[in-house]
Amino acid sequence: MRLFGVTGWKNAGKTGLMERLVAEFTHRGLTVSTLKHAHHSFDVDQPGKDSRRHRDAGAHQVLLSSRSRWALMTELGEADEPSLEELLARMAPVDLILVEGWKRDRHPKVEAWRAETGRPLIAPDDPTIRAVAAKGDPGIDDRPILDLDDTAAIADFIAAEVGL
Template sequence: MRIYGVTGWKNAGKTGLMERLVTEITGRGFSVSTVKHAHHSFDVDQPGKDSHRHRSAGAREVLLASGRRWALMHELDGEQEPPLSELLARLAPVDLVLVEGYKRDSHPKVEAHRAETGNPLIAPDEPTVRAVASDVPLTLDRPVFDLDDTRAIADFILREVGL
């Protein structure tokens, strides 16, 4: 499976770029899945719903299924967060997996950067950042794209992964 990341600091435009890339790349006929890393506790379930009640009762995993989709929720119960490689192994095969976050993992990445956040670039100290998508011009030792030039960023990623 081909993997490419979108990384950057908070409010850098990662999620918007991910959304546009998924639309652009699937529009070209490729299958895409995504993995999003969250640094905080999150819940995709709603209190009062049957699946939430199952989890609250102590179920380790709850699989929720319908005629349109299914979702598996797995409680870590104090275990370490699984590495990205273990999570990727759970995905069905696709042409490309886009990964949001996981800035220190070894897969290649595009860094999303917005100058207004005041955060430093990750790229200079992180060789896995192969390009930067920025809202301001930058001079770097790797490609720099306009943050809104989704087509060019998608072209770059697809070339990088051989699609």
Template sequence: MKLYGITGWKNAGKTGLMERLVAEFTARGHTVSTLKHAHHSFDVDHPGRDSHRHREAGAQQVLLSSGTRWALMSELRGAPEPPMEELLAKLAPVDLVLVEGWKRDSHPKVEAWRPEPGNPLIAPGDPTIRAVAAGGPVELTDRPVFDLNDTAAIADFMAGEVGL
């Protein structure tokens, strides 16, 4: 599987760019999966539902299935968060996995950046960031800079990098 990341600070436009890139690559006929890192606790389950009750009772994993989708929930129960490689191994094979987050891992990335939040660019100090998708003017000369909304150009760049 090919792997490419989208990284950046909060409110930089990462999720919107991810959404547009998934649509762009799938429109080009590629199969795509995503991996999203969250810095906070999250839940895809709902209190009172059977699957939630199973987890609350102490189940290590709960697999929920229907005629339209299935989901496997695993509780860490105090164990450390698995590394990205371990999580990727759980995905079914696809042409491209787009990763949102995981700033410090070594996979290639495009940095989403907007001037409004006031955060500095990550790219100057991070060689894994191969390009910047900017929502404003950027002074960066050693890597390509794309308009944050030019999804096709960003997808072309990423596809060229991974050989799609």
């Protein structure tokens, strides 16, 4: 499975870039899935709905299905968070999986970076970052610098990196 990540600090433009890349790759006729890492608790279930009531009653897993989609929610309890590798093993085969987050994992990535945030680049200390998609001058010359707003160029770079 081809995998490429988008990483960066908060407010660097990761989610917007992910959204544009998914649209770009699907426009090119590829199937794309995404994984997003959250550093906080999140919920995809609405209080009072049947699936939430099942979960609140103590179900370890709740699978919700309709004609349009299905979703499987698993409660971790005291168990460790699954690794990226374990989560990838659960994904259906597609042409490309884009991963947002997982900064410290060893898959290839592009770093989203904006000068206005005042945050330093991650890239200088991380060889898994193959390019920087920047708004402003990141001040490095040891890897490609792409315009954060040039989605097609970033998609071309990723496609070349993963062999699409």
